[in-house]
Amino acid sequence: MEIEVLGGLEVRRNGRSIVPSGSEAQQVLALLAARADQVVPMTSLICEIWQDTPPHDARRRVEALVCQLRKRLAAALQLGGEPAAAASSILVSVPGGVLLDSRCSTVDFRAFQRSVGAGLRLLEAGRVAEAARRLRDALDLWRGPVFAGVRQGPYLEAEARPLKEARLGALDQWAEAELRLGRQAELVPELTLLTGRHRTDEGLHGKLMTALHRCGRSDEALAVYNWFRAALAREHGTEPSDRLGRIRHGILLEVHDTKPTSLLLRDDFLLQVA
Structure with a gap:
């Protein structure tokens, strides 16, 4: 089975999607997929759909949604010559909850986490080119916003938050x-788009400032700092950290020729402000 949440929800068996059209059934499937191999309590599924105002027959309605998903899974199993009855051992009802068994499945967010971990270890070991490739592989698994198109209640929002943060970190x-590989010119267009989408992410703005300065566009790099500072004040009422201030200060030093040694053209400066 293929389980994907890094973009629109997709769960396939034998090439056939089991994602239903109804929003409530999609929420149930998305939460089961996000917590694959864990029992999701019935109370969590009810709260995910109806929050604090569940209907009197909420449990029965969730059980009906799970039954609907199991029927779709059974049809997908039969398509591949597998017994339809196996659906009950993949989408498992247990006392108090439901579990999606992901054995023999590919799960995109787990593949993302593995690739990011490998990339970070390579970066720490100084194998920068390999690290860049593994991190790019991880990022390429994202097809859009996590759970895109699925209505998100409190539990799906809680599952989505760390995935979003992990993507920004990657x-x-x-x-x-x-x-570090000297690819600042290629980075500028992508970082410009990313900082537009993530107006208050300091790490991305710092990387864009560095890339612009290394491309000889120091005035634009300083303008990025000013834009970021204004956005941070407007949206969060805070100031940039000392880390970003040191990047700005290094640019100003070079622009005004007050320091003979270039700071931002050296990789060790990046390490000092990271």
Whole structure:
């Protein structure tokens, strides 16, 4: 089975999607997929759909949604010559909850986590080109926003949050690896798009400032700092960290020729402010 949540929800068996059209059934499947191999309590599924105002027959309705998903899975199994009855051992009802068994499955967010971990270890070991490739492989698994198109209640929002944060962290480390490889010119367009989408992510703005400065576009790099500072004040009422301030200060030093040794053209400066 293929389980994908890094973009629109997709769960396939034998090439056939089992994702239903109904929003409530999609929420149930998405939460089961996000917690694959864990029992999801019935109370969590009810709260995910109806929050604090569940109907009096909420449990029966969730059980009906699970039954609907199991029928779709059974049809997909039969398509591949597998017994339809196996659906009950993949989408398992247990006392108090439901479990999606992901054995013999590919799960995109787990593949993402493995690739990011491998990339970070390679970066720490100084194998920068390999690290950049592994981190790029991880990022390429994302097809869009996590659970895109699925209505998200409190439990799906809680599952989505760390995945979003992990993606931003991977983007930041991938950009650092690319900068160490001297690929600042190629980075600028992508970082410009990313900082537009993530207006208050400091790591990405710092990498864009560095890339622009290394391309000889120091005025634009300083403008990025000013834009970021304004966005941070407007949206969060805070100031940039000392880390970003040191990047800005290093650019100003070079622009005004007050320091003979280039700071931002050296990789060790990146390491000092990371």
